[in-house]
Every structure is written in structure tokens, then in C-alpha cells.
Amino acid sequence: MTNSSRTDFRSDPRSVLDRVLLNPQQKKAVVCDAWPQLVFAGAGTGKTRVLTAKIAHLIESRKAHPNHIFAATFTNKAAAEMRGRVEQLAGISCAAMWIGTFHSMCARILRQQGHRLGYTSSFSIYDKDDQLTLLRKIMKSLEVDERTMQPRHALNVISMHKNKCVPPDELSGTGKGYYQQEIIRVYAEYQKALKDQQAMDFDDLITNTVYLFRRERAVLSRYHDMFAYILVDEYQDTNVSQFNLVKLLAAGHGRVFVVGDDDQSIYGWRGAEVENILGFEDHFPGATVFTLEENYRSTGSILSFANAVIAANPRRAPKQLWTGEGEGANVVVARYGDDRQEAEGTVRRVRELSGTGHKLGDMAVLFRTNAQSRAFEEAFRKANLPYVLVGGVSFYERKEIKDCLAYLRLLVNPRDDVSCERILNVPSRGIGAKSREGLAHTARQT
Numbered sequence: 001m002t003n004s005s006r007t008d009f010r011s012d013p014r015s016v017l018d019r020v021l022l023n024p025q026q027k028k029a030v031v032c033d034a035w036p037q038l039v040f041a042g043a044g045t046g047k048t049r050v051l052t053a054k055i056a057h058l059i060e061s062r063k064a065h066p067n068h069i070f071a072a073t074f075t076n077k078a079a080a081e082m083r084g085r086v087e088q089l090a091g092i093s094c095a096a097m098w099i100g101t102f103h104s105m106c107a108r109i110l111r112q113q114g115h116r117l118g119y120t121s122s123f124s125i126y127d128k129d130d131q132l133t134l135l136r137k138i139m140k141s142l143e144v145d146e147r148t149m150q151p152r153h154a155l156n157v158i159s160m161h162k163n164k165c166v167p168p169d170e171l172s173g174t175g176k177g178y179y180q181q182e183i184i185r186v187y188a189e190y191q192k193a194l195k196d197q198q199a200m201d202f203d204d205l206i207t208n209t210v211y212l213f214r215r216e217r218a219v220l221s222r223y224h225d226m227f228a229y230i231l232v233d234e235y236q237d238t239n240v241s242q243f244n245l246v247k248l249l250a251a252g253h254g255r256v257f258v259v260g261d262d263d264q265s266i267y268g269w270r271g272a273e274v275e276n277i278l279g280f281e282d283h284f285p286g287a288t289v290f291t292l293e294e295n296y297r298s299t300g301s302i303l304s305f306a307n308a309v310i311a312a313n314p315r316r317a318p319k320q321l322w323t324g325e326g327e328g329a330n331v332v333v334a335r336y337g338d339d340r341q342e343a344e345g346t347v348r349r350v351r352e353l354s355g356t357g358h359k360l361g362d363m364a365v366l367f368r369t370n371a372q373s374r375a376f377e378e379a380f381r382k383a384n385l386p387y388v389l390v391g392g393v394s395f396y397e398r399k400e401i402k403d404c405l406a407y408l409r410l411l412v413n414p415r416d417d418v419s420c421e422r423i424l425n426v427p428s429r430g431i432g433a434k435s436r437e438g439l440a441h442t443a444r445q446t
């Protein structure tokens with residue numbers, strides 16, 4: 001770090017450790033300089049505080065230049081919060097820092113180095129709808145009936161292979177039965193079509209970065225020098241490709257710091273490997289391990305209830321969450337026969353609370369899937385209780401926004417057939433199905 005960068009820190013003369021409130025265990029994790037490091041952080045124990053304080057401490061103590069830190073998380077919202085907290089603590093702009101989602105930072109690397117894999121810097125990134133459009137087109141060309149192979153299921157299988165860093169050529173001849181062989185054939189054509197159109201899907205962003213580092217050792221060495229510290233949030237949610245990425249980046253120096261909680265690993269269905277965190281000490285020998293157990297979010301009754309439920313899991317790191325906030329009200333578990341009974345029981349409870357002076361605006365009903373909202377809405381309407389449904393279609397999922405993005409992507413990547421087909425008749429230009437087929441046929445030939 002240059003001397004001039006020191007003036008970027010906020011005028012508060014106190015150090016990061018004096019400005020941020022940390023309990024003794026949190027502080028040990030922040031100041032520890034024995035690498036690698038694993039922090040088991042139970043729910044509500046301040047893991048984001050520890051992670052951001054760690055980054056700010058590394059910068060303030062001049063152990064790392066801001067641009068030499070690679071800090072990955074899983075959502076744009078979490079990344080924005082991490083950047084905001086680091087900026088507040090360190091008193092510097094994080095605009096140029098490598099703090100973001102795995103996908104965004106791998107895209108950044110591939111924009112710079114993707115030419116080594118045969119991609120231009122303006123490659124397109126396909127979302128789920130784009131993937132389905134392309135896959136259906138491929139299945140049609142291969143004469144694969146959608147009634148025997150559902151496109152969404154095929155995409156899930158392809159994603160599973162990508163998350164494990166298994167390209168289609170490694171699967172050739174391994175399919176057990178006709179159906180698996182057909183999916184492998186579709187996978188191979190799908191990858192070829194992506195490459196032909198200079199496009200990647202979200203899984204490719206990480207797997208292609210792993211392939212790049214494995215193939216181009218000089219490139220990997222460059223990023224070893226660039227990233228002196230590797231930090232990962234929600235490590236329990238990493239899949240095989242993300243683990244491989246972290247392992248490759250940290251191989252040069254071993255300075256890796258991960259935060260997570262095996263008890264919060266719920267994304268196995270989309271490829272997350274809880275063994276990545278449970279086996280951290282095997283993957284990174286000599287690791288220093290910290291356990292955060294003081295909870296700042298829940299009452300004692302809630303924690304006792306949660307601890308009792310989680311204790312039934314035989315494969316977990318030992319943790320016993322506690323709080324100094326008191327016991328609070330007892331947890332109540334209600335059992336219903338179906339979703340309608342559940343909704344009616346919820347309405348009765350809302351009426352009871354309302355009758356004792358609680359405001360309706362202070363109550364919330366949480367449910368896991370959008371499909372569950374209908375029963376609750378019908379019950380609230382029947383009871384004449386006003387409600388607000390929170391959520392809906394994401395901004396970037398709206399048709400008009402996806403159309404605008406398709407125009408922009410086509411401008412920078414003229415080989416993007418999926419974007420071209422999306423806006424070919426938007427606004428309406430009288431281009432029918434036969435004209436589309438003729439254009440597609442000519443494009444394939446030329």
C-alpha cells in the first residue's frame with residue numbers, strides 16, 4: 001500500500017478494532033494471522049461483522065492492498081452490504097476492489113482472459129430463459145421429443161455436471177441407458193452452441209474460470225500474485241466448482257478465510273456441498289478454527305428450540321448457540337391437516353393479536369414458496385382483513401427489461417442468436433415462423 005492511500009482513511013483516529021464492536025471470539029478471528037482460517041458462525045452471531053472487519057483490518061494494518069483482496073459471497077445484495085460496511089470501516093472506496101459474487105468476479109476475470117478459451121471480451125451471459133430457448137432449439141435439431149426429456153430437467157442435469165466441473169467430453173460413453181446417453185448428447189451440443197454464439201450461462205462463469213486456471217498456469221500465477229487474501233462468505237453453500245476455484249486461488253499462499261455454518265446448509269438440491277466446510281481442515285491442513293456461538297438475533301426460547309432440533313443431526317460441527325437477551329416468549333408449534341386449515345388458523349391468530357391492541361402492520365406471515373400465498377390471501381379476504389403481498393416479478397425478469405437487454409447484448413455480440421430471436425419481432429415486424437426458420441437455416445449454413 002502506498003503512503004498516499006493512508007490519507008484515504010476516515011478522520012477518526014481510532015483503529016478498526018476500536019470502532020467496531022466485537023466480542024472476544026469475534027476479535028480473535030479478526031486479528032488472527034495464522035492461515036488458513038475457518039469461522040463456524042451460527043445464525044445471528046455476527047458473521048458479516050467479522051468478515052468485513054477482517055477485510056478492513058487487513059487494509060488498515062497494511063497487510064494487504066485493497067485491490068489484492070478477493071472476497072466472495074453469493075448474492076448481489078450481500079455483496080453490496082459487504083462493500084458498504086468495508087467502505088465505512090476502512091474509509092476508502094471499494095469500487096475497484098474484488099468484492100462481489102462468485103459469478104460477477106469470475107465474469108470479470110473471463111472478460112480479461114477469456115480469449116485464452118476462445119471467447120471475446122464481449123461474450124453474452126445467458127439467464128434461465130435464454131438457456132431454455134437455446135436448449136429447446138438444440139433438442140428440436142437433434143429430434144429429441146420434449147415429452148420424453150423435459151428441457152428444465154435436462155438443464156438441471158447439465159448444471160449438476162457443470163457444478164462438478166465435468167465437461168461433456170468426459171461423460172462420453174458413460175451414460176447408463178438411453179435417456180442418460182441422450183442428455184449427454186444434448187449437453188455436448190448445448191455447449192457447442194454456447195461457444196458458437198460467444199455466450200456462457202451462469203455455471204460456465206465459474207467452471208470456465210477453473211478450466212482457465214488449470215490450463216494456463218501462467219494466468220493462475222498472475223492471480224496468485226494479485227490476490228494475497230481469499231475470503232468467502234456462506235462457505236457452506238459452495239459447490240464443487242466454487243471449492244475448486246478457492247483451492248486454486250489459495251494454493252499459492254494458503255491465506256484463505258472462510259465463514260459459514262453447516263447447520264444452515266440447505267442448498268444441496270442446487271449443488272452445494274456441506275462437506276466443503278466440514279472437511280475444511282482436511283482440504284487446508286493446519287487451519288485455525290473459530291466458533292461463534294453468541295446470538296444477537298433471537299431470544300433464549302427460540303435458541304433452545306433450534307438447538308434441540310439441530311442436535312438430531314449426527315454430521316455437524318458442535319455448536320450451542322446462546323444469548324444474553326433473556327428467554328422471551330415460548331415457541332408455539334401448530335399442526336394442521338392442510339394448507340387451508342393453516343391459513344384459517346393464521347387468520348384466527350392475527351385476529352386474537354389485533355384484539356389485544358397489536359397493529360396489523362406489525363404482523364407478518366412468512367412462507368417459503370409463492371404458490372403458498374393463495375390459501376393465505378383467500379383466508380384474509382374471507383375475514384375482511386387488509387394485507388399487502390410482498391414480492392412479485394423481479395425487475396430483470398420483466399419482459400420489457402429482458403427485451404431491452406437483448407437489444408443491448410446483440411449490439412455488443414452480433415453472434416448472439418438467442419437475443420436476436422427474442423427481439424426479431426419486437427416490436428412486431430410481421431416476421432412469421434417460416435421466415436424465422438429460413439433465417440436460422442441460412443445462419444447455420446453461413
